[in-house]
Amino acid sequence: MRTLVEVVARAGPGGRTVLPVVRASGQLAVRRTGPSTVHLVATAFGPLGGDDAEVRLVVEAGARLAVRTVAAAVVLPARGESPPSVQRVRAEVAGSLDLRAEPTVVTRGAHHHALLHAQLDDDAELTATEQVQLGRVGEEPGRWTGTTRVERAGTPLLHTTVGLGPGAPAWLPPVAPRAYASTVHAGAALARATGEDAVRLPLERGWVATAWGDRLAPTLGRLALLEGAAPVEEAQ
């Protein structure tokens, strides 16, 4: 099943943001829930193995956009030999983009690929958070592969691929976390910081913070400690 979401945010009169393009097809619907906020709503169970979703976001100069989801995405395997499910977020940002989806829960036997590719203008702002839990309560973990690439003015700022779950080559006990959360920010710099199973690394005019553990809630708590001084935008 192919899913495509497109949202364009443009600076409107009086410093407000208008959204001239808000459309979705496939397994996601998109609802405008605030002056510069949209929520993605799943219209079917899943994603299922083999599903392919692309979210294209354009935030023009002077515009702001916050993207949220209404509920956790529970990734399920297809019947038989399940191919991975894929979600790509492609963002072109000249204004300010704040991306924070509810957790992705990857169930046993499923493999989910998440890709974020953000191309920023020189003074664009980006805050993007990813939250992952492998397996539902009492369930064996699924597998998640996440790639983040952020470019500013054509120069790569961050490009990482993290693989989690059985079969991921570096997911090896004693450090084989079932929960993972990461935030990348471009806009204001923060120095490096370390915590228990958590680390924040500086980027040029930005930072990336990552935390991991067994369960998502405490992992998010440890991530939040490293996001403390960050100008994280509230959903409206």
Place this chain on the structure above:
Amino acid sequence: MTAALLTLADSRLPAGGHTHSGGVEQAIAAGIVHDPRSLEVFLRRRLTTAGSTAAGLAAAACRAAGRDEPRRASLARLDAEADARTPSPALRQASRQQGRGLVRVGRRAWPTAAWDDLPPHPHHPLALGVAAAAAGLGPADAAQAAAYLSITGSATAAQRLLAMDPITVATVTARLAAEVDAVGAGADQAAAGGPAPTDGEPGPAWLPAGTDPLLDLLAEVHADRDDRYFAS
């Protein structure tokens, strides 16, 4: 040809790699590495993340070094790709230190114009790629050397820090040979423009970017210690 590759991957090559533990010193301090079995797991983590990333960059740098134009721009672009894949300041510094060390010996051992087109303090995989090209080797060899070097420094450091039996450590490294080959071959394929797994776009932007947040954390905690034996 083979002798050049052996020279490049030889720990006797005075490029300064022996002062780096590839994170194993801090992994030992954290209790993650304590015996041959846990060392093997640690080396596999490194190989499939940092090793794969280094191998892709080394293969791409070798390709860039083999072309006349626009060599300087290609190498600068790859250096930026290496930075983007190495957000940890401690690991960036370790990579650039080892890159500088390799340039120093490589320039004399394998003189070529490509050395002058590297940025001043290049990431280690870039220096390795240029050295491979200068020594008459190909991108696959550069990737192979990078993958191999991603575990041998850590293995030697663990042997020294834990006073492990050298034969046991050599056995652990030898057992990983097939995986080293696979990582090198996969990275070389990516550098040749093979399709990235989740994306249709080939090219240097989509070279391997395997990351282990644990290695980033260990490197940063290690950098703050004043009682360390190794630089990283």
